[in-house]
Structure formats: C-alpha cells, structure tokens
Amino acid sequence: MIKFEFNHLSTMQNILELTNLRKYYATQKAVDDISFSIEKGSIFGLLGPNGAGKTTLLRMITGIFYPDSGHIQFDGRTFNPIEDVLKIGYMPEERGLYKKMKIGDQVMYLAQLKGLSRQDALKQIKFWFKRLEMESWWTKKVEDLSKGMSQKLQFVTTVLHEPQLIILDEPFSGLDPLNANLIKDEIYGLAQRGSTVIFSTHRMEQVEEICDHIVLMNLGKKILDGTVGDVKQQFKENKFSIKLQELPAHTSSPAFNVIDQQANAFTVKINEGHKSNDVLQFFLQQQCTIEAFQEILPSLNDIFIHLVEGSKAKTRQFNDSMAQ
C-alpha cells in the first residue's frame, strides 16, 4: 500500500474520517478495512476499477448501508445517518427522477425533502435554473429531456441545498463538452463556497484536472492515497523530453537512453546515478541549442493501470500458491 499525508488524528479540518470500514456481502469482501480522511472544501477523487467497492463505500457514507464494522466521523462527530443525511447531496450512478412529473414541481418537492422551506426552495431553484440555462424547463417533464439534460437536472437536485458534502458518481456521463465545462465550473464554485466534493469516476483525465486528493481502491482495499501531485511524483520514471534546434551528431550516452525520437525532439530516460543536468551537458557539449527541456510525469491513467494490473497479478500468484 502506498500512502501519503494520511493523518489518523481526528481534526476539524476533515469533513469525513473513515476508520477500518468493512462491508461484506455474504463472503464477498466489498469494502475491506478501509481508512482515509477527506479535508473540508477539497475535491476528492474516489477511484477504482469495476467492482472495486466504491459504490458500497459511498452507500455507507450516505447512510444507505451500515458498515459491518469500523467508524465514520462526519464533521468532527460520529456520523448519524438520520441527522447528517440532510448535509449530504448524493448523485448516484443510477439516476432517479420521476419521468411523468413536471420538472418545476419535482425539483420543488425534492428541495423541500432536503429541508428547505418553500420560499428558500423557490429562491434556490430560480438561482440554479438561471445559472445552468434551464429556465424554460419548468413545465416540461423529465421524459421530454435528453440524457444530458436530465443529467444537469439531477446535478441541480443534488446541490441546490448547498450541502456540506456533495457526492457525485460519474457526473459528466452523457454531457457534451460545453455542459461538462458548465458543471465543472459549478463544482469548483461549490468547493470554493465551502462544500466538499467526492467525485467517483473511471475517467482519469477528469480526475487529474479537478481533484486535489485521490484514493484508489481495488478488490475492496485501498491501494493508493495521496494528492494528485504527490502520486505523480511517486510514480515518475525519470523521463524527460528535450527539443533541440538541430540534430545532434550522436545520442549515445551512459547518462540516458533515448526511448522516442520525433525529428529534433527526444524522449529520454535517465539512468541510475545520473541527473537531468547530465543530459543537458551532453547536448551542450555537442554545441546543440536547447529549445525545451521538461520532466515527463506519468498520467493518472498509467498509474491506475499499473497498480490495478499489479494487484491482479499478486492475487493470481496468491491463488496459484494456495492451489498447489
């Protein structure tokens, strides 16, 4: 398990602190001894391949399931599903809106269920409908909306009471790039106004762009926990890109290997015991003019595949040794 900056001490800076959470379905260990914290006002990515245990974990955080064991601390106190549920907005992957009901009536009903008075609900709905260009939808029915439009509506019903904790499962699925940007800006805005956002998705490029901190789960276990920056630093492979004004006489050096070349641009991997300056020196000695030089960090997608494949291989080894 790779771990960064995980602080087990209870602190008011955290909206959530999960300690040794477990949930089994018969013998299936859906969530198996998971602990981590989520800082207030952060945008947090909960990642994992299909069947990793994310939905089960989210259902415990939202009070839909009780854990078999472990502890959930919400905003400095033991989580109380009945009281705290109004402070949480959850947009599950399987969306649940009434198809035949008029959108205005439906959103008003859901806002009041979240504890808003009729007057506050109306104010908030008008605010959000204007912001997301939905004002003309009031008398429409959900069945008249496209997939992306219902997605936007579901987002509004999740956030309009501006809950302390917002949990979004695949919030961009079905959205065109313009609407995805609109929702992305709203997510940043909600976090700036103090809400914490948990974001669950398989789309790593979105996580890379949006999230401050991530946890990667696989087979019910936490296998990675850290800030996006720290995680990328941890998995970097000493690769650099270098662009020269002209081709060098040769590229053979004990300091590095060239792993890719496109005209005058090279990707190099620096060998053990050598530094990035050795690469620069090598080309400068050949009188080359360096136009650009930059470290290449791995993408979250590469890290995800590397770790998930790695833990699959370990499980296969374990199963093979048990069978012998």
Ligand SMILES: Nc1ncnc2c1ncn2[C@@H]1O[C@H](COP(=O)(O)OP(=O)(O)OP(=O)(O)O)[C@@H](O)[C@H]1O
């Ligand atoms: N109601 C259930 N009964 C039995 N097993 C279940 C149940 N729900 C989930 N599981 C199992 O628990 C494990 C975790 O499932 P979960 O739905 O939490 O994963 P997930 O990470 O949300 O997956 P996905 O990304 O595919 O939505 C899986 O092995 C799944 O088969």
